[in-house]
Every structure is written in structure tokens, then in C-alpha cells.
Amino acid sequence: PSPLGEHGPARIIAMCNQKGGVGKTTSTINLGAALAEYGRRVLLVDFDPQGALSVGLGVNPMELDLTVYNLLMERGLTADEVLLKTAVPGMDLLPSNIDLSAAEVQLVSEVARESALARALKPLMNDYDYVIIDCQPSLGLLTVNALTAAHSVIVPLECEFFALRGVALLTETIEKVCERLNPDLRLDGILATMYDSRTVHSREVLARVVEAFGEHVFHTVIGRTVRFPETTVAGEPITTYASNSVGAAAYRQLAREVLARCHVE
Ligand code: ADP
Ligand code: MG
Structure with missing residues (x-):
């Protein structure tokens, strides 16, 4: 992909699956870094x-005074007061901590409670090419805010037995948000994660995912490797922690697919 002369407007991607431990956070960090x-x-x-x-x-997170929570709830606060630069050039972070759990409750009584995040991100749109929202494992109000702010959704799916369980509920939620709040929202793709090519089981699950979602499944498949848990401990993306690893190559391939598939309209 060629470098860009100028940046923005950003395409916002929600990394979403109400199941925990499927690779949302790992995919957010590494797709972003790639x-x-x-x-x-x-x-x-x-x-x-x-x-x-x-x-x-x-x-x-415990040492942060300002997080995305403050940006959602406090008028007059600007994003640059909350933003953190990361060690990856060109990649910034809106951090969060446990404070954000209060937003789920406090937003309920707000006007346009579903679009608080969209409002908070709006002033930033011309500063970035991609905004990736790492959702919590639930379909509650915070996730609805992410889906309302987003142009598209990526759903990481673990290549495990019950992976497809719950996906119907997720696609229903996406459809509802699409009907009521964000007509332009679309599903960019299903990302198969934690794939183990040595097991028949993994291959079977992947085949079923492709059968169910066809063209929506990214060609890139993320293999299972201990390199990912290691990167969490190191506090950096796999693209810098183990730049030549298979995992880093996979997320670079995903980035190229995202660039081709989710072009900014
Ligand atoms: P989620 O955000 O959906 O809860 P995470 O990205 O935090 O999922 O991943 C859950 C755990 O699995 C973490 O410990 C992470 O390091 C590990 N993990 C993520 N992707 C892989 C992978 N491809 N192979 C092995 N472990 C992985
Ligand atoms: Mg996570």
C-alpha cells in the first residue's frame, strides 16, 4: 500500500464480539500497528x-487521571487532553480504566445516549485514517455506542467449538443499530483467530465459519501462538516485539485486506 499525502477522514472500525477471549484486543493492537x-x-x-x-x-490504567470515560461524560474536555502517544509512530491511544464501567449506567439517562462516543470522536476525524474501537465483551450500551460511531465492524471468531454460538445475537444487534441509529454501518468481516492448523477441529470450525459467512470472512487467518500472550506482557504490538514472526505477518496481511476492503468512501 502506498503512503498517504494527507490524512483523514477516518474510517471507524468496531472490533466486536460479546464473547471474551476471542482476540478483540490483540487484533485491535496489531491491526492498528500494522x-x-x-x-x-x-x-x-x-x-x-x-x-x-x-x-x-x-x-x-490505574495511574490515569483522564480516560475515554472523561471524554464521554465531561463537556469542554478535548481529546488531546486524554490522548496518549504509543511507541508505534503514527498510532495514538484513547485509554480507559474501570471508571468507564460507570458510563454504562450514567449514559442511560442522557439524551442521545447511544451516540456519546460518536460525538466525542467527531473532532478527531480529520487527524486519523483509521479509528479502531476495542469493545468490551457484552452487547450493552457501551458496545452500542461503538456500533453507532463505527462505519464497520470486524468480528474476531476463535476457531473453537462454540465459536458460532452467539454470533446470531451479535448480527441481530448490528442490524438493529443499523435500522435505528446508524444506517451506514456494515460488517467488514469475520476474522478467524487462534487457528491451529495441526488440529482437524480447527480446520472444521474454519470451514463452518466460511460456510456460514462466505465472502464476509477475511482471507487472513490468525494462528494460535504463545507469541501473542508474550506481547501483552511486553506491552507492545507483535509487529515490533517479534517483527519477523508469523503472527506479525498475519496482521500485516489483515491490514492489507482492510485497506483494500474497507476503503474510505
Ligand atoms: P478479547 O479482547 O476478545 O477478550 P484477547 O485479545 O485479550 O481477547 O485475547 C485473549 C487471550 O488470548 C490473551 O491472553 C491473548 O494474549 C491471547 N491470544 C490472542 N490471540 C491469540 C492467538 N492468535 N494465539 C494465542 N493466543 C492469543
Ligand atoms: Mg479485550
């Missing part, structure tokens, strides 16, 4: 009160 390597300006939004995305980028 897009940044290709010269794109990237903003990662930690939208899970657990703060795993922030931790994965070497930030201690």
Missing part, C-alpha cells in the same frame, strides 16, 4: 473498562 506501519494515522480506542488495550500498549 496499518500504522503502512503509513496510516491510527487511533485506538480502549472501550473496555478492563483496560486490556491500554495494558497491551504498556500503559497502567
